[in-house]
């Protein structure tokens with residue numbers, strides 16, 4: 001079954017363009033000038049049941065607008081769109097009961113309530129039968145190991161703990177499709193990894209279709225078999241994530257923290273991105289990762305080392321240039 005089908009969907013926003021200064025404000029009272037912004041441009045995408053898809057692109061590429069159209073928050077300006085056979089913007093009850101959306105920057109929890117009471121409230125909102133509610137709640141609470149957090153006020157939870165609760169709330173009613181917009185934003189490495197493990201498990205064990213938007217290439221690489229890259233509202237890549245990385249990712253980012261101030265050598269082909277007395281950040285060709293690691297470990301007093309995937313911006317640039 002096709003979970004998502006879009007044909008040439010386009011979203012044009014119209015925004016008021018104010019002229020500078022007081023005179024501009026007064027002029028604006030009589031004659032308003034608007035500018036048009038095409039946030040999503042003739043976008044086609046098909047998603048099958050059970051897929052785990054990554055939606056990637058730089059700031060302002062149009063990802064959130066796309067997710068908003070798919071979840072019915074806004075309607076497209078033109079084009080055809082269906083999610084599980086529904087036109088999302090009609091917001092039919094049967095549609096709402098089959099999808100969930102989690103936005104890393106926006107919470108749907110009730111901060112004054114405890115996590116337990118919040119879940120119960122969502123049980124009522126979604127009319128989840130008692131047996132199913134208990135089964136799902138226990139399953140997810142166990143999976144995330146958050147038993148001891150259930151009776152504390154949501155406002156006291158850390159960012160990572162709150163995100164776990166957001167996901168449990170979103171999945172309580174067994175949605176067939178889950179839209180995630182930056183679920184690991186601001187989280188540390190441990191919490192991000194826990195979230196990733198959880199999402200992988202949900203997709204595999206429950207067959208939930210997941211569309212994930214993230215700036216973090218680690219999330220995409222670890223979770224999404226297929227990726228869609230968006231740039232200026234247009235799709236510029238749609239295919240295998242592994243291929244995307246093999247073809248277009250050329251370097252990694254290595255951060256080395258030293259025990260004390262040192263003057264380290266920098267291997268050739270590496271570019272210094274940041275340097276302080278006890279910290280060095282390098283851009284290194286991805287095939288040289290091991291060699292570069294070897295040149296530091298055992299040779300310098302190292303406190304910690306981190307290796308990250310290349311930023312999406314550089315990958316997008318290469319897709320564009322075709323290199």
Ligand SMILES: Nc1ncnc2c1ncn2[C@@H]1O[C@H](COP(=O)(O)OP(=O)(O)OP(=O)(O)O)[C@@H](O)[C@H]1O
Nearest residue numbers: 013014015037039058059060061062063064065066
């Ligand atoms: N309500 C709006 N009115 C006018 N323009 C908008 C509106 N919402 C978004 N835009 C513009 O549409 C473009 C796409 O925005 P969108 O939020 O979809 O991008 P994004 O890929 O999600 O970015 P980010 O990663 O920064 O969240 C941007 O140029 C943005 O300024």
